[in-house]
């Protein structure tokens with residue numbers, strides 16, 4: 204059914220959910236099926252440069268091919284005179300970064316559950332030669348049963364020789380060193396961001412957070428990593444095996460999900476049971 208031509212009149216528009224990278228997102232209901240989805244409305248005039256158009260096309264073409272419980276589905280898209288509309292999976296739990304703003308830090312067992320799920324999403328992406336490149340709390344939503352949903356593929360790239368070119372994207376806090384020295388990058392850049400993301404969830408701020416961009420860049424270059432006293436030794440061990448300047452030294456995803464911090468803190472059984480539940484309903 205995702206191939207049919209939709210129009211805006213097929214939907215009842217509900218609450219605004221927030222702003223994505225390119226436009227506003229609304230909770231809407233498809234009139235016939237009563238299906239609830241998120242509708243991202245993008246103003247065509249705002250896609251003012253070929254680069255932005257290319258990013259949007261790549262977001263649509265990449266995300267519409269992906270089917271994984273931890274990746275937000277793109278069901279389809281359509282357009283009218285002024286706007287392009289993306290039909291996206293509605294994530295009832297909202298944005299993870301709002302949770303983190305409110306709660307400051309997440310408990311290590313909840314954070315480990317999110318890291319386990321993110322590893323599953325990244326393994327799936329990397330198996331399709333797709334690098335997300337922009338793993339950060341702003342791009343993560345919470346779905347039914349508290350399942351993590353990786354969203355916003357505006358910056359993801361299909362790792363190929365052509366894409367070895369370095370393009371600065373995302374906040375500096377998550378910038379991997381190989382992006383700074385312009386030597387090109389590959390999917391191991393997602394391992395760096397996974398480490399930064401893990402640190403930020405349990406510490407409450409990113410590892411190289413500083414007053415100025417220059418300071419952040421210097422800390423990234425010197426890999427000056429420090430933890431507050433409450434951080435468990437297993438968490439420190441995993442994070443310091445991901446935040447490595449040399450991409451080859453970063454712990455691969457299949458080892459991350461077997462790390463003792465994940466085994467001891469993530470409720471893997473409950474997460475796998477949740478995967479079963481949504482596989483049955485989709």
Ligand SMILES: COCCOc1ccc(Nc2ncc(Cl)c(NC3CC3)n2)cc1
Pocket residue numbers: 219220221222223228241243291292293294295296297298344354
């Ligand atoms: C006081 O909280 C008000 C907002 O609460 C919610 C926010 C967002 C969702 N779900 C959601 N699902 C899919 C997408 Cl694509 C999306 N994109 C919007 C840009 C984030 N948001 C649910 C609740």
